[in-house]
Amino acid sequence: MNSELASDPGESTVSVDLGDRSYPIHIATGATGRFAAAFARSLGDVSHVLLIYDAAVEPWAEALAAQIRVESTRVDAAAVPSGEPSKSIAQFGQLLDWMLDRGADRRSVVVAVGGGVIGDLAGFVAASFARGIRFVQVPTTLLAMVDSSVGGKTGINLSGAKNMVGAFWQPELVWIDTLAMKTLPDRSYLSGLAEVVKYGVIDDAVFFDYLESNAKALVERDPEVLRYAIRQSCLAKARVVGEDERETSGRRAILNYGHTFAHAIEATAGYGTLLHGEAVSIGMQMAASLAIRLGRCDAGVLERQTEVLQACRLPITFPEADVAAMLPVMMRDKKVAHGKLRFILPTKIGHVELVGDVDPAEVETAIRAHC
């Protein structure tokens, strides 16, 4: 057993260091009863909470609301329909109207309970109401636990453009309880594992070793292994975000490993055919192949990554890919500078670099290697 795990009594805290915007990420299993205390520790006296939750996790939301009410704090709760379409200007406006109607003011606190959709939406609502009020993230999908709830990116979609509108707005507390995984469908859970593997490849070789040894337990949602995997993922994300909070230095771009390919797969396959993490899994395979072709790393990186992704039951090829359509999409991606393709590519397990001016023919070959 990993030595850090042995010294971990089950609950732990990771801190995101951003000066006066720093906050803790609390990771535990079955800790709802301690939520109110952690909430009070991070936020002090709060008189009014606006709890915004995914309709699919109503029981969770109710349990948390009950906890907060124990401290005689007033709680108003609003259910948001599940799914990406809720990240809209219309839903944003509705929630703001609802908050005003509930008497929210600048001392009120928003609590977001749900996956990335709810976190992104409620976070942007909190960032904008009265020019910014405090908020807490309670992620209930694995993707939200290891990725979207940490780092302060909030936002909504415009028709045809994801995350086009939003704010950088950090939460005061991220509260992760792996019990929420009980109701999460397998495909969504496994999809979240792609981002977990990503952190190993881009930033933490020791963690990657751990994943190689513990993939089976992780897939089976063993609480201890799961907590450890979430913890290492949050540590990696917090490190990167701490170095580049607002995506200005370029450092934060390493989180996009595999994502330029993934976005092109998602866009050309029609959003919804693949889950995001599934596309990321295939995209990381393409990126590793590209790195090998460009002489940036040896074939062992792809081999080890392939084995871990397969052990996590993630897809590693996409036979239905429309390769001819993918390249133009990639040329429009944000990481294209002056018409040149740029990629985050591994040099070895645990380290990536930004590689510019990549020949489109090499990119196409890397794509075809996984179709």
Add this chain to the structure above:
Amino acid sequence: MNSELASDPGESTVSVDLGDRSYPIHIATGATGRFAAAFARSLGDVSHVLLIYDAAVEPWAEALAAQIRVESTRVDAAAVPSGEPSKSIAQFGQLLDWMLDRGADRRSVVVAVGGGVIGDLAGFVAASFARGIRFVQVPTTLLAMVDSSVGGKTGINLSGAKNMVGAFWQPELVWIDTLAMKTLPDRSYLSGLAEVVKYGVIDDAVFFDYLESNAKALVERDPEVLRYAIRQSCLAKARVVGEDERETSGRRAILNYGHTFAHAIEATAGYGTLLHGEAVSIGMQMAASLAIRLGRCDAGVLERQTEVLQACRLPITFPEADVAAMLPVMMRDKKVAHGKLRFILPTKIGHVELVGDVDPAEVETAIRAHC
């Protein structure tokens, strides 16, 4: 003639000092021809400008757009209907859709041309698009020149709540050309003067002296006097904002001198009966009376303030006031702490302080003194 004026060749720059968010306010008369150069100085190479303007100032917007195009920058322009209802979620969403449609990206720059409505709306659009892109304020009302374009408060309204949604987002440049005053109706212009007088009372006794001597020329829109008054107003606002950018220390509250009364007047008279500056003028009179009653300043403060406001042709009483309705509105105002009324009150010309726990009976008497 004032010595600082003598050394001012007509154009001048005030700087707002906010660390890496600092920016210049440029003040001139008939300087459109130099806009492109100032724009390039503040923003560097820009490939795409989104010019958002009040439909009432189309010729101004077109002249500026032509200037920017001289540098072969692509300019897309959108007219927004005049008036407060444009500060809505619907208009916000429409502008964002339009920007996406025009191919805006995170390097694009928003230029807001109009009064406070356009500046607040376009500023929030810039703050939110791609989680924040750069923007420039070109205020075309006096209120916008001396108040709303400086300080980074952006936002829109919810039905029944002004400025309830928004962001703190600083511009890269504020470009003030007093020629825009040519088309501004008298009532709007004079209304803006109330905020100018406010700066003298709260922060700058020498400037107040100047206003006493030059009120007539100011009312007649003498360009030199007008530029000087705008400059001193911007200096005062920049000083206060520099000390309390996000309204956290309480310092920024001094800008609300007269405003607790003014908001109550506006709310009970029905928004639109009085212009904002007219209500502020009456509100400052009530605040000065309250200060005298509480023994915070001598009667001379009110006398001098009355004379300057009258010389600026601003109302100093509001006989139609619904006094009984005003107090409850004031109790709901943001500056009420734990049910106690708090006011920004003068101690002498050029200095104000926050006074808490004020007896409502004294407030009512101060209101009645100006009805």
